[in-house]
Amino acid sequence: MGEIRPCVVAFSALMSPPSTAVVYDHHGPPDTVTKIIQLPPVEIKANDVCVKMLAAPINPSDINQIQGVYPVKPQLPTVGGREGAGVVHSVGSAIRDLSPGDLVMVSPPSAGTWQTHVVKDKVFWHKLDKDTPAEYAATVTINPLTALRMIEDFVDLKSGDAVVQNGATSMVGQCVIQLAKLRGIRTINIIRDRPGSDEAKDKLKKLGADEVYTESQLDVKNFKSLLGNVPEPALGFNCVGGNAASLVLKFLRQGGTMVTYGGMAKKPITVSTSSFIFKGLSLKGFYLQNWLDLDRNEECRKMIDYLLGLIREGKLTYDMELAPFSEFHTALDKSLGKLGSQRKQVIKFKF
Amino acid sequence: MGEIRPCVVAFSALMSPPSTAVVYDHHGPPDTVTKIIQLPPVEIKANDVCVKMLAAPINPSDINQIQGVYPVKPQLPTVGGREGAGVVHSVGSAIRDLSPGDLVMVSPPSAGTWQTHVVKDKVFWHKLDKDTPAEYAATVTINPLTALRMIEDFVDLKSGDAVVQNGATSMVGQCVIQLAKLRGIRTINIIRDRPGSDEAKDKLKKLGADEVYTESQLDVKNFKSLLGNVPEPALGFNCVGGNAASLVLKFLRQGGTMVTYGGMAKKPITVSTSSFIFKGLSLKGFYLQNWLDLDRNEECRKMIDYLLGLIREGKLTYDMELAPFSEFHTALDKSLGKLGSQRKQVIKFKF
Numbered sequence: 001m002g003e004i005r006p007c008v009v010a011f012s013a014l015m016s017p018p019s020t021a022v023v024y025d026h027h028g029p030p031d032t033v034t035k036i037i038q039l040p041p042v043e044i045k046a047n048d049v050c051v052k053m054l055a056a057p058i059n060p061s062d063i064n065q066i067q068g069v070y071p072v073k074p075q076l077p078t079v080g081g082r083e084g085a086g087v088v089h090s091v092g093s094a095i096r097d098l099s100p101g102d103l104v105m106v107s108p109p110s111a112g113t114w115q116t117h118v119v120k121d122k123v124f125w126h127k128l129d130k131d132t133p134a135e136y137a138a139t140v141t142i143n144p145l146t147a148l149r150m151i152e153d154f155v156d157l158k159s160g161d162a163v164v165q166n167g168a169t170s171m172v173g174q175c176v177i178q179l180a181k182l183r184g185i186r187t188i189n190i191i192r193d194r195p196g197s198d199e200a201k202d203k204l205k206k207l208g209a210d211e212v213y214t215e216s217q218l219d220v221k222n223f224k225s226l227l228g229n230v231p232e233p234a235l236g237f238n239c240v241g242g243n244a245a246s247l248v249l250k251f252l253r254q255g256g257t258m259v260t261y262g263g264m265a266k267k268p269i270t271v272s273t274s275s276f277i278f279k280g281l282s283l284k285g286f287y288l289q290n291w292l293d294l295d296r297n298e299e300c301r302k303m304i305d306y307l308l309g310l311i312r313e314g315k316l317t318y319d320m321e322l323a324p325f326s327e328f329h330t331a332l333d334k335s336l337g338k339l340g341s342q343r344k345q346v347i348k349f350k351f
Numbered sequence: 352m353g354e355i356r357p358c359v360v361a362f363s364a365l366m367s368p369p370s371t372a373v374v375y376d377h378h379g380p381p382d383t384v385t386k387i388i389q390l391p392p393v394e395i396k397a398n399d400v401c402v403k404m405l406a407a408p409i410n411p412s413d414i415n416q417i418q419g420v421y422p423v424k425p426q427l428p429t430v431g432g433r434e435g436a437g438v439v440h441s442v443g444s445a446i447r448d449l450s451p452g453d454l455v456m457v458s459p460p461s462a463g464t465w466q467t468h469v470v471k472d473k474v475f476w477h478k479l480d481k482d483t484p485a486e487y488a489a490t491v492t493i494n495p496l497t498a499l500r501m502i503e504d505f506v507d508l509k510s511g512d513a514v515v516q517n518g519a520t521s522m523v524g525q526c527v528i529q530l531a532k533l534r535g536i537r538t539i540n541i542i543r544d545r546p547g548s549d550e551a552k553d554k555l556k557k558l559g560a561d562e563v564y565t566e567s568q569l570d571v572k573n574f575k576s577l578l579g580n581v582p583e584p585a586l587g588f589n590c591v592g593g594n595a596a597s598l599v600l601k602f603l604r605q606g607g608t609m610v611t612y613g614g615m616a617k618k619p620i621t622v623s624t625s626s627f628i629f630k631g632l633s634l635k636g637f638y639l640q641n642w643l644d645l646d647r648n649e650e651c652r653k654m655i656d657y658l659l660g661l662i663r664e665g666k667l668t669y670d671m672e673l674a675p676f677s678e679f680h681t682a683l684d685k686s687l688g689k690l691g692s693q694r695k696q697v698i699k700f701k702f
Contacts, residue, residue: 071629241624263624270621273592273614276636278422283634285627 014090015041016050021115022328025077027068031332034066034080042119046094049125051104055138056084056113057320058335058345060262072289074111082106084113085128085137086349095122103128105137107301108292113138116325116349123294126301128308135320135346136311139171143344144307144316145300146261146288147175151183154257154284155235159184162210162230164251165237166190166244167264169200171344174207174318176237181208182315186230190215190247207317218247227251235259242267254280261286322348365441366392367401372466373679376428378419382683385417385431393470397445400476402455406489407435407464408671409686409696411613423640425462433457435464436479436488437700446473454479456488458652459643464489467676467700474645477652479659486671486697487662490522494695495658495667496651497612497639498526502534505608505635506586510535513561513581515602516588517541517595518615520551522695525558525669527588532559533666537581541566541598558668569598578602586610593618605631612637673699 018041024033044050062081064070085105088098098104106113107126128137150172151157163180167173168189180187189204189212191197201212210230218226232253238245239262248258249271258281260269275281291300310316321343323331331345369392375384395401413432415421436456439449449455457464458477479488501523502508514531518524519540528538540555540563542548552563561581569577583604589596590613599609600622609632611620626632642651661667672694674682682696 260624260627262628268621268623269627270619271634272619273611276611276620276634277613277638278636280636280638280641282636283622283627285629285631285633287628287631290631 014044014092016044016117016119017041017089019115019117020325021079021112022081023077023079024066027066027076030063030066031329031336031338034329034332036328039079039115044090044092044119046092047122048092048119049095049098049104049122050089050091050117050119051086051125052089052117053084053086053113053115053349054134055086055322055349056081056347057139057142058331058347059083059142060264060335061142063335079112079115081114081347082109082111083138083142084118085134086118088125089117092122098122098125098127103130103132103134103137105140105304107141107304108294108297109141114328114347123297126304129312132308132312135322135348137308139318139320139344139346140304140307140311141292141300142288143171144175144179144318145291145303146286147172147179148303148307149288149291150237150259150261150286151176151179151185151235153286154259157183157185157235160186160231161235162186162188162233163235163237164188164190164233164248165239166248167239167262168204168209168212169319169342170239170262170264171318171320172237172239172261174204175316177204177207177209178310178316182310186210188227188230188233188251189213190218190244192244203319215244215247218250223250232256237261238269239264241265241269245269249275249281252279252281255282257282257284259284259286261288318344320344320346322346325349365395365443367395367468367470368392368440370466370468371676372430372463373432374428374430375417378417378427381414381417382680382687382689385680385683387679390430390466395441395443395470397443398473399443399470400446400449400455400473401440401442401468401470402437402476403440403468404435404437404464404466404700405485406437406673406700407432407698408490408493409682409698410434410493411615411686412493414686430463430466432465432698433460433462434489434493435469436483436485437469439476440468443473449473449476449478454481454483454485454488456491456655458492458655459645459648460492465679465698474648477655480663483659483663486673486699488659490669490671490695490697491655491658491662492643492651493639494522495526495530495669496642496654497637498523498530499654499658500639500642501588501610501612501637502527502530502536502586504637505610508534508536508586511537511582512586513537513539513584514586514588515539515541515584515599516590517599518590518613519555519560519563520670520693521590521613521615522669522671523588523590523612525555526667528555528558528560529661529667533661537561539578539581539584539602540564541569541595543595554670566595566598569601574601583607588612589620590615592616592620596620597622600626600632603630603632606633608633608635610635610637612639669695671695671697673697676700
């Protein structure tokens with residue numbers, strides 16, 4: 001066998017199956033520039049792993065990348081998507097620690113998960129416990145890890161302290177509530193005014209939210225009474241901008257910090273001079289990409305394993321809408337906010 | 352003598368001379384609510400020192416206090432002003448380390464310096480080298496100390512690094528330029544568009560400014576070319592707000608910090624989401640009052656002595672307009688921006 005193998009490799013390289021993929025060759029509106037096409041088989045090199053995908057989410061950063069407004073710009077043409085999970089289909093000749101049938105996720109996130117078969121170097125594949133739900137493995141990095149790092153990295157929070165956040169129904173928002181609660185940290189949550197906001201409130205309270213308010217409920221004189229028995233928060237998270245960011249600032253205690261990690265309202269953050277001088281507020285930003293270098297991969301995978309452990313134990317859960325890959329463009333329209341749905345769209349691939 | 356003294360104190364308490372003072376008994380427009388009146392002599396208690404004032408500035412925070420919009424609110428009626436320097440006139444019976452004729456300054460700043468004779472407990476008087484110019488002693492705390500702390504407290508600057516500031520012609524701005532230069536730190540300075548801006552530029556360059564631009568000069572496409580051979584600044588100072596704050600943010604390098612210490616334009620600071628997430632900027636505030644507790648007095652006086660040393664050596668200088676006390680209301684009008692003058696008004700008291 002040892003003598004024959006090199007000949008086999010030389011004359012008939014190991015190839016992936018053809019892959020059905022969401023491809024774009026120029027930047028623009030995601031619903032018009034993306035096409036679903038069949039890609040030919042690619043060679044599986046010695047250190048490559050070919051994975052049959054199970055699930056891959058549509059994240060706002062994926063959309064921004066297609067639009068060309070994200071600082072990380074892939075070479076075009078490219079396949080969309082950066083997070084995903086699947087089952088090993090075949091491995092390159094040098095791969096020893098992964099075998100067909102293993103459950104894996106892309107870690108760190110890396111271009112091209114919106115396709116049926118992904119071939120990547122082994123450094124990008126993280127092997128998972130078999131009983132990990134694929135849709136969670138496919139979504140655990142970009143949103144839950146953001147929530148975890150934001151709770152840990154900015155203010156030294158103690159049990160009993162509080163945080164305030166807007167966009168609380170987002171996937172990050174849901175994770176903030178649960179991860180904070182696990183640490184004994186209280187949460188004040190701000191959501192948009194919209195039909196169904198009462199249901200949204202109930203949902204967040206079931207996840208462990210202490211207080212949930214719509215923006216219009218916060219238009220009151222005796223603002224501090226809204227704290228209930230929650231202490232003034234030392235830390236706030238903003239993923240909206242505009243008025244919703246001002247409300248986070250208003251809740252913060254003297255010397256508090258607001259961390260911006262998104263801008264869903266596409267409006268800037270406006271801050272009074274006195275908020276800085278007399279209230280002593282600090283404003284910072286969080287950019288997960290700084291954690292996603294291959295250099296920090298080991299550290300990141302430890303955190304991901306911690307989060308997936310919580311998920312398997314039922315201590316961390318979040319809303320997703322699973323969409324068959326054949327209905328990708330409907331899911332994309334939902335992610336673009338065209339169909340009213342607010343839930344995270346996760347593509348489910350069929351075996 | 353030891354037997355007679357207590358009787359003297361008991362029957363004829365040591366009294367100050369009458370004091371001519373700028374007084375207000377309610378908050379409102381400073382030019383209408385302040386009156387110059389003669390105050391009767393006050394008792395000089397055992398630990399008190401009576402000082403014949405030489406100089407006292409009109410600071411923006413004094414004006415805000417009269418308007419009632421400053422967080423530190425004196426009990427009314429009160430005498431205006433918080434900084435000042437003078438010569439000891441007489442001392443209480445327990446005072447050993449100050450004598451008539453000594454040059455002193457109020458430290459920490461404390462209410463009531465706009466009057467000819469100030470009586471305060473000894474903890475508020477800091478004895479100075481005789482050859483210290485009184486108008487500098489009277490102004491060294493609120494502005495130069497702000498410049499010093501802002502350079503030291505936010506970013507670990509090394510020689511060769513750069514800072515950017517708006518409101519560069521202000522007293523703090525002038526001090527930033529000179530204190531930065533002493534540490535080998537380069538400065539980019541932003542000033543308002545106005546008649547005489549060329550002279551203002553020359554003046555700042557003579558103080559050591561590396562680059563000086565008016566706001567309108569910064570309305571260019573190739574912004575980074577304006578850096579000349581100065582590196583992108585890691586730290587910025589904002590005392591204006593509005594567009595002038597946005598320009599400071601624009602100059603900052605990736606991960607830079609902007610510190611707000613004033614809001615002369617009375618406009619908020621507006622920041623894009625991407626400045627926080629992708630450029631990693633931090634925004635903070637500086638409030639000198641946090642340094643001016645009696646608890647930190649020793650630490651503060653060391654810094655003040657350092658600054659006054661630089662002043663005596665000619666290494667730190669700044670623009671002031673000396674106004675006779677008899678023309679207080681003209682000086683106040685100038686401080687309120689009513690007469691076009693931009694220079695710091697310092698009341699000079701006549702002997």
